[in-house]
Amino acid sequence: MxxxxxxxxxxxxxxxxxxxxxxxxxxxxxxxxxxxxxxxYEIVESAWPSIQKFGLDFITTSAWVPNRERFGVLPFIMGTLASSLLAILFAFPLGVSIAIFLSENFLSPSIRQTMRFVVEMLAAIPSVVYGLWGIFIIIPIVKAFGDWAVASLGGFPLFSGPAYGNSLLTASVVLAIMILPTITAISRNALAAVPKTLREGTYALGATRWEAIFSVILPTAAPGIVAATILGLGRAMGETMAVAMLIGNSSRLSWSVLSPSGTLAGLLANQFGEAQGLQVNSLMYAALILIAITLFVNLIGEAVLRHTQKATAGIR
Amino acid sequence: MDSIASYSLGFFNNDPSENTKVIARSLKNRILSGICIALSLLTMVPLISIIFLLLKKGLPLLGLNIFTELPPAAGMAGGGFGNAIIGTLAMVGIGLAISGPAGILSAIYINEYSPASRLAQAVRMVAKLLTGIPSIICGVFAFAVVVMATGTFSAYAGGLALAVLMLPTIILTSEQALMGVQSAYREAAYGLGATRFQAIARVVLPDAFPAIMTGVMLAVARAAGETAPLIFTALFSQFWAKSLNEPTASLSVLIYNFSTVPFPHQIAMAWTASLVLVAFVTLANITAQTIFSRRH
Structure with missing residues (x-):
């Protein structure tokens, strides 16, 4: 037929x-x-002269002196890692709290709807506006905190002085706000995917709400929350403008969160426009390292997320 | 079961220490709820602060001349950022002209033609990875492809950078939009004798259109607010653009440039530009949401 x-x-x-x-x-x-x-390919090709000249020393040395053609990005790699890890440290408790808040029924649906809207608005505000806001609001706050911290906690290397407004801490605080929507959205999905029967079973055994959350709901959603955190970390590492405006863009290595630092993305934003010759090649090399780091982090995040979705797909 | 429940609840137990345990548990429960609610509400503080400052510092300079005049030179008063608004629109337009067709066609391929093929899986994987790539890398790419080849910063370079930025969003949202079309519609089209192309063009795409437009508007909203891909591809310009092949101003780069100078008038203008930019991005987002909701 x-x-x-x-x-x-x-x-x-x-x-x-x-x-x-x-x-x-x-x-x-x-x-x-x-x-x-x-x-x-384009980035590797443009970076090639610098890759040939510096090799792996580029990653392990800390001199960035364009007019003497000496280039090393160690401080910027450290700054990228430090600022994004610090941002995660601030954003994780907040993000998970909001995710729980949105998936539990503490308050009326209209308040939860408002909260969702607030988080979505935070995601929609452009990076450069966060930078401008950070200059006027966060820098003075961090400077005041820094002066106090140096006076009372100055013995710790993390808080050694002098305290600057444009510092690692300032950039991390603003980064934390910026990656909050990412962490919240993915964590909320993970919490929403926890089967209702598990929650009901826990309540039936006499658990209070938070006993249920800590002993059953969070452990079940944990892989998804881990994925959310990793993807948030990836976003923080690539975030450019706000960080470039707030971190001070220094290539000096320091233990103190109160001193200026620099990130790979910030380095690119600051120097590409006026770069010449080998400096362009070296900036391309730095871009390549940034791609490598963010792709690596995102691949892990996606893998964890996919594994989670597979693992919870059967339970209903 | 019964004995465990009654023991742990303590209600059926006359031992007073059990009752204090219940009170302690309930108190702990309330405290944790309070902490969770407090931490969540804390998130509103930065948003309210940003919106308040945008209005307080941005509104004073907001007038018609802002849209028609050129940016003031360093230290000068007056002026506007008409060229930056046009530059932003032009570059988002170029980005959309490239990424729109490419993204929607890719989505049609991976959802309509061969969803399970290796190519389709590769497209999904690459789109996911591209969303995770820092936006400044799009700028570095456009710098290598356009600026280094033509020897000049241009709106084309900025537009290409934005196209790379928008592409993954358009692909992933369009795929979702196409997935949302009921397969009964496709089957009915085939049943009436339609070819693959006729089914897609006359049935699937019209049905998915609002949801696809949502994705496109979200991509536009994101691209309009981006600075990093433009800062060394389009650079900036104090003048009206005569062609697309010269340095071009944009709202976001203007905010960046003016926020780091020591002149109060320029800083005030950066706030006004931020207000305009946030208003535009929010409008694009709201449009995206309402287009989508009209469908249901």
């Missing part, structure tokens, strides 16, 4: 040629896949 039908179709001319639209779509899909490779 199917054979004659196909004949009728081809006679009426519908399948006369190859499906051009399909080829067009396939072409677009192919371009998308090749784009990532193209990005990496």
């Amino acid at each position: 199917p054979a004659p039908q196909r004949d009728i179709i081809s006679q009426s001319g519908y399948r006369a040629g190859p499906d051009l639209f399909k080829i067009l779509c396939q072409g677009a899909a192919l371009v998308t896949v090749l784009l990532l490779g193209w990005i990496i």
